[in-house]
Amino acid sequence: MREIAKILTIPVDGKKMDFRLTKLDAFSGASLLRMLSHLPAGEDYLSFFSALPDEDMRRLMTVCLEHCEVLLPAGWNPVMTRGEWSYVELEHDVATCMKLTIEEVLWTLEGFFGGGASGFRPGTPDS
Amino acid sequence: MAYNVYSLPDCKTVLYHPDVGTANLHQCGHGKITISSAGDLTSHTATADGYVVVNKLKSTNGTITLELPQNSLGDWFLRRWANWQKNSQDPSHIALGTLTISDAAGNFSIVCTGVTLQKVPDRVFDRTATNLVYTLLATTITEQ
Numbered sequence: 038m039r040e041i042a043k044i045l046t047i048p049v050d051g052k053k054m055d056f057r058l059t060k061l062d063a064f065s066g067a068s069l070l071r072m073l074s075h076l077p078a079g080e081d082y083l084s085f086f087s088a089l090p091d092e093d094m095r096r097l098m099t100v101c102l103e104h105c106e107v108l109l110p111a112g113w114n115p116v117m118t119r120g121e122w123s124y125v126e127l128e129h130d131v132a133t134c135m136k137l138t139i140e141e142v143l144w145t146l147e148g149f150f151g152g153g154a155s156g157f158r159p160g161t162p163d164s
Numbered sequence: 165m166a167y168n169v170y171s172l173p174d175c176k177t178v179l180y181h182p183d184v185g186t187a188n189l190h191q192c193g194h195g196k197i198t199i200s201s202a203g204d205l206t207s208h209t210a211t212a213d214g215y216v217v218v219n220k221l222k223s224t225n226g227t228i229t230l231e232l233p234q235n236s237l238g239d240w241f242l243r244r245w246a247n248w249q250k251n252s253q254d255p256s257h258i259a260l261g262t263l264t265i266s267d268a269a270g271n272f273s274i275v276c277t278g279v280t281l282q283k284v285p286d287r288v289f290d291r292t293a294t295n296l297v298y299t300l301l302a303t304t305i306t307e308q
Contacts, residue, residue, distance in 0.1 A: 107185075109182075109183055109184060110183040110184075110248060110252075110257075111181075111183055111184040111185070111244050111245060111247070111248030112244055112248070114184065114186070115185075118188060118191060118237070119188075119191050121188045121191065122188075123185055123186045123187070123188065124185060124186060125180065125186050126182075
């Protein structure tokens with residue numbers, strides 16, 4: 038089966054937390070590509086975010102954070118649900134939210150731009 | 165003329181526990197919520213000849229009953245909470261839950277702290293979904 042989730046460890050308030058990132062589906066991924074295609078290429082992340090219009094930035098962060106879960110002692114818990122915080126610890130944590138957004142974008146588009154073609158590998162017959 | 169307004173859709177109900185997460189119950193459908201104080205605020209001590217002393221009592225704790233649709237996000241969240249509470253190796257964390265209800269139309273909010281699950285509700289398998297009643301205990305109920 039195609040890998041659509043990956044686990045990432047990011048420190049929150051100095052505590053290492055595991056986040057599970059699920060890829061956006063093909064339609065959301067395509068609209069993400071369209072959003073990114075308007076931006077200057079080859080820039081770093083900060084200029085990528087600064088070139089994004091306000092409403093696109095908000096929409097992008099919301100969609101990305103809705104696809105992230107955090108591992109708490111009781112199990113996986115969504116970071117955001119329908120635009121509202123489900124992991125309120127991140128509400129005022131700009132750095133972690135940006136990091137998760139970037140990682141989610143990269144993970145969704147992983148394998149799209151040449152190089153590793155892992156995203157295009159067909160599933161094995163028994164998967 | 166001003167009208168009195170009540171609006172459940174404008175109530176934001178949020179359950180939170182640092183080890184379990186946050187459930188925004190207003191997003192996933194909830195039924196009736198009842199918050200009841202456990203103790204009295206005043207009582208009387210009367211003598212045989214009718215002399216009355218009014219006692220001012222302190223009581224902050226109480227019970228919360230939540231009706232949640234079977235298999236909703238809130239049901240899933242509380243079931244996870246219950247499982248975690250049962251298996252928790254660290255009892256110091258069990259009472260860290262909170263429930264906040266902000267009523268925009270009524271212009272007030274209720275904050276319950278020290279929230280724990282009293283029991284797991286009955287698991288019902290019927291032809292259609294039912295509303296499950298979760299009972300929570302709160303050490304402190306405040307209204308602002």
